[in-house]
Amino acid sequence: MSISAADVKKLRDMTGAGMMDCKKALSEADGDFDAAVELLRKKGQKVSEKRADREANQGLILSRISDDKSKAALLEINCETDFVARNDDFQEDAELFLNAAFDNDIDNKEELLELELDGLTVTKRLEEMVGKIGEKIEINNVVLVKSEGTLIDYIHPGNQLGVLVEFDGDLTNEDIGKDVAMQVAAMKPLSVTRDGVDSTLVEKELEIAKDQLLNEGKPEHIAEQAAKGKLRRFYEERVLLEQKFVKDNGVSVKEYLEQNDAPLVKSFHRLQLGEDS
Incomplete structure (x- = not known):
């Protein structure tokens, strides 16, 4: 016809x-x-x-936070090129998926992919986007946090990096929260405190430090003690509250919060395009 x-x-x-x-x-x-x-x-x-075997390491990191700072969501949606990531339709769809996760209290991508929006699952909507745009497109990460304290979000210019930080109490000065969120973005801590660091990683760091000292000719007992000193420096570099505050290297993040009568950090989430969360 x-x-x-x-x-x-x-x-x-x-x-x-x-x-x-x-x-x-x-x-x-x-x-x-x-x-x-x-x-x-x-x-x-x-x-x-x-296109399933193609690399999709461009895209957007988006966040949404409630007015009372008690609930927040982060979303990472990936595509193959920065050109597509800047496309208005792509950005509108990304916002739709973020809002769907936020409004439906979804904290994992599998559940979001199964969610139905206007008669189509998110999976089907992604397939339509692929057919329309011609690139591999996928939702890589979904984070949802609810808190009795205070949540602060930070999206780095360009939407390739996003952070959520949860404070253990009422944070009256949002600028302090933004400072800590930017610290997480810049310094990539592993955890809030030492207890949050994977014990396997700690053992590996101790072993590496000890082997280096033994190779330098240090006696066993001295190497063991010196390795513990190197481990302390490892914690100072990778544990958020022990890190030097980027805006004032004379204090740690914990000291900065205490000096400003701010609650300590309870948890954080950091998403960066192309990195595992």
């Missing part, structure tokens, strides 16, 4: 797919718009599978 230009344009407006793809889908569906949309979705799925 003959497919009019108006019908092709209508399908393109409905789906965002290319003109030729729309014309072909309408022809295969004998002019049935619902069937044509389904064909385009299937095409999107095929594109997604076809």
Whole structure:
């Protein structure tokens, strides 16, 4: 049957797919718009599978936080190129997924992917985006935090890095919270306190430090004591409350908070494009 230009344009407006793809889908569906949309979705799925081995390390990190600072969400959505990440449609869809996670109290990507929005699961919406844009697109991380204390979010310019910090109490000066969130962004701590550091990693650091000292000719007992000193420096570099405060190296983060009568940090989350959370 003959497919009019108006019908092709209508399908393109409905789906965002290319003109030729729309014309072909309408022809295969004998002019049935619902069937044509389904064909385009299937095409999107095929594109997604076809590009499954491609690297998707560009994209956006987005955050949303409640007015009372008691609930916050972080979302990482990935694509292949920065050009797509700057696309208005891509950004609107990313905001839609972030809001869906926030509004539905979703704290993992698997649950978000199964969520239905306006009749389509998030997985299907991603497949449609792939079919429309032609790049691999995936949601890599979803974080949701609820707190009886205070939550502060920070998104680094460019939306490639985002942080949520939970304070153990009422934080009256939000600037202090932003300072700590930027500390987490810049200095990549492993945990809030020493107790949060993986014991396997601690043992490995001790072993490395001890072996280095033994290789330098230090006696066993001296090497063991000196290794513990190196471990202290490791904690100062990788534990948030023990890190030197980036805006004043004369104090630790813990001392900075105490000097300003601010509650200590209870937890934090840091997402960066292309990194495991």
